Each structure stands twice: as structure tokens, then as C-alpha cells.
Amino acid sequence: MNTRQSGPGTTAQHALEGLRRAIIAGELRPGQRVRQEEIADNLGVSVAPVREALRVLEQEGQVEYRPRRGYFITELWASDLAEIYALRQVLEERAARKALPTLDDDAIERIALAARDCAEAAERGDVAAELAANRRFHFGMLESPDQVHTMRLIRLLWDSTESYRALYYNSPEERAKTVHAHDAILAAVRRRDADALVAELDAHRSRALEVLTRVLDGGGER
């Protein structure tokens, strides 16, 4: 059953989406080898587009490449997460302060909608939808037209930890806290209070890192 008909996207894009989904869903776990032909067969395509997609994920740091040995899902340690989250703090603070004054009512409405989507997805336990809505929420308040390169880096940092974030989202008690944190962040945006916004974002991020670190050191010790 070939799920793909020649549509607007290319087969390589389809392969990239399939790989991302598999990583988020936990079908491909950190450290695991990625068998190219298996992926290709599952998606009903040949290996060429799969390899292109893997090159993209390699640059994003989601897979590691060892020539003639293949691709492996990247394994992150607590120290990696700490470094990545510290970088996010620096870059996101800059982005938030630049973008906040430029947000119009329309943009804020989109952010609020994303927050609602996020809470709803969390409610019904749809991790993939929650991850997507969470991104819309955060990126919606950081994005500004003269900061495309900053956003490129921030997106990269988010990408490299996406699979670990999926773990975090499975804790029901954390979900409630996330919803509350988003409310506080949104309120700061509405008040146009940059310092408060940055403080709330920092707190939200720290909380996530803390939980993630605990999950990591506890559960998947290689």
C-alpha cells in the first residue's frame, strides 16, 4: 500500500516526514541503527530519497553518520541537553526581545490558538500534535522577518532534542504544568512585558531541562 501519490511534495520530503514521525513515535530509538532499505520499503520508495532525508537529519544532529557503516539515531546525554538548553536560553532571549514589539494582534491571536491546540492535544494524549502545537506557540512569539538566521539556529536546537521532548510529554503531571506555564508566557506577551516574558520562558525551559535530565539519567542509561 503506497501511501504516496505524486503531489506537491517530493518523495524525499515524504521520506523526511516519515523518519521524523518514526523518531518522535519512538520507533527509531537513540543509538539504534537506521536500516535504509527497511525505511524505504515501509514508505514504499527507493533508498535514494531516504538517503537524502538522512543527510538532512544528519545536519540537524538527529542522526549520526559513519561512512560505509550507516546512520544511527543520535544519543544525547544530560550534558548535551544542558548545553543545548543553555544555547536556547541565549538565542531565544535575543529573539524574544526583538520580536515582542513587532507582534500585532493577529500574531498574538495565532499564539493563543497554538496554546489552545497544545492543551487540547495534551488532553487527548496526542504527543505528535502536542509537539507541533508547542512549536507553533513558541516560534510564533520569536519569529520576526529580520531574524531569519537566528531562527534557523533555534530551529536546529529544537530539532536536535525533539525525540527527547516526546519523552517529556508523556508525563501527565508535567502536562498540566506546561499548560500553566504557557498561560503565564502568553500573559507576558499580551502585556508586552519583555523582562517578564524572558523570565517565564527561562523558567519553562529550566523546568523542561530538569525533568528531561531526570528521565535520561533514570531510564535509558544506554
Add this chain to the structure above:
Amino acid sequence: MNTRQSGPGTTAQHALEGLRRAIIAGELRPGQRVRQEEIADNLGVSVAPVREALRVLEQEGQVEYRPRRGYFITELWASDLAEIYALRQVLEERAARKALPTLDDDAIERIALAARDCAEAAERGDVAAELAANRRFHFGMLESPDQVHTMRLIRLLWDSTESYRALYYNSPEERAKTVHAHDAILAAVRRRDADALVAELDAHRSRALEVLTRVLDGGGER
């Protein structure tokens, strides 16, 4: 004449190097379309590895991809350069302050050697060698084992402006200033004076941005 024998590297890596060289050498200019088959023929390989290499360059921001239309060498404007250099300032200051205390005599010797290589390459007008040595010089003082993700981002920022830096290096008067700036930077490293180092790096970077911006607004106005 196939320049490639099956060696340690893969054909895709060979294609990536070839593309990088062509971009630095100015054979592929900003805005220009990249004809896959032409690249493949020139390198004596097929299109598959060329496409993989292009995916890498796409993630680095060196080429832009439009599905079914092909790849185009990225065109940067003065505003893009300003943003990228501002990001470098933030990330490189962080990296330099972290790395400086960890540099041993051996590391400093490597940096000094890179500075000499850089000056020599400049002397004989070998732009490609100068670019490579310049990287060794700068990265040598930023790199530290617990900052791999930071370095990943910094490397990305350097990559995206590599072709424009090649322009800058063609000015003979600027070359002399670069040598002098490197001396001042190296001296600060030897004194272990973090504040001075950051100040010198900032000055060096600002100078480069200034010249680059002038070259850009003057010459290739599309």
C-alpha cells in the same frame, strides 16, 4: 579523467568538497543555478552523491532548494551578514571565555602555527589555503570538548558566509590588517586575558563585516 579512486572517503564527500571548492573559487556565484548533471560530470560521478552533497549545503544555508526547480547558490544581503555576524559575536564570546582557561601550551602552539599558515597563504595569494588556515586559527581557540553543540552552530555560521569571505580576502590591504589583528588576538590568548581577547575578536569581526558590507553594496547589486 576521473580524479577519484575509491579511498577512505565516500563519493558523496568528494562531491561535497568539490562543491565547496567551486563556491569558494567563485565558479558558482550567488544566485546562480546549480546544474546537477554538470557538477556530476565535472567530478566524474553520478548525480546521486551530488544531490546528497547539495542537501548538506542546503542545511548549511549555502544553497537554497526549490522542489523540482533545483538548487541555487544562496545570495546574502548586507542585512543577512549583519545578523550572522551579530550571532557570531554572541556565540563566539561565550565559546572563547569557556575555552580560554582550558587551552594548554600545545593548543596555543597549534593556534600560532595556524596564524603563520594564514599569513603565508595570504602572502602567496592562495585564498583557499588562507580560508582554511584562518578557520584553524579561530576554531583552535574556541573549541572545547564540552561545547560541541555551540561549535556546531558557530561552524554553521562560518559556512554560510564562506563564499563572501573569499571576496574579502582578495583585498591586499585588508590582508595586512588581518595579520596584525591575528597577532593581537594571539597575544591576548597567551596572556590568558579573556576580556582583551573578546575585545580583539569583536574588533576583528566588525572590521570584516564593514569591509564585506561595502563590497556587497558596491559590487554585486544583483
Add this chain to the structure above:
DNA sequence: CTCGTTTAGATTTTCGAAAATCTAAGCTAT
């Protein structure tokens, strides 16, 4: 003359199979 349509050529994209390489089990000599 302008706008939209058709069509031929160029280019990208994907495939299926061949070639190169790696992995690990089995074997031999010490």
C-alpha cells in the same frame, strides 16, 4: 498586439540493480 495554450527540450527526481564495503561466524595455526 496581447494573452493564454501547446509543445519540445532541458532538468530534476526516482528507481532498480550492480559494485564496493562491512560484519560476524567459522576455520586454522600457534
Add this chain to the structure above:
DNA sequence: ATAGCTTAGATTTTCGAAAATCTAAACGAG
């Protein structure tokens, strides 16, 4: 036994050609 060598099977990597799509020039209707 153990270390090193050999070999069969699995996997990655590359190729050459077919299929899909785009570009731009030629054409025709209004």
C-alpha cells in the same frame, strides 16, 4: 584456548536510465 585469517551474507553506496516535471519558445485566438 586464542589470535588471526577467510569467507558468506548483509548493508551501504553508486550508477545509468526511466519517469515526472519544469522552462521557454512557438503558435493561435481574441
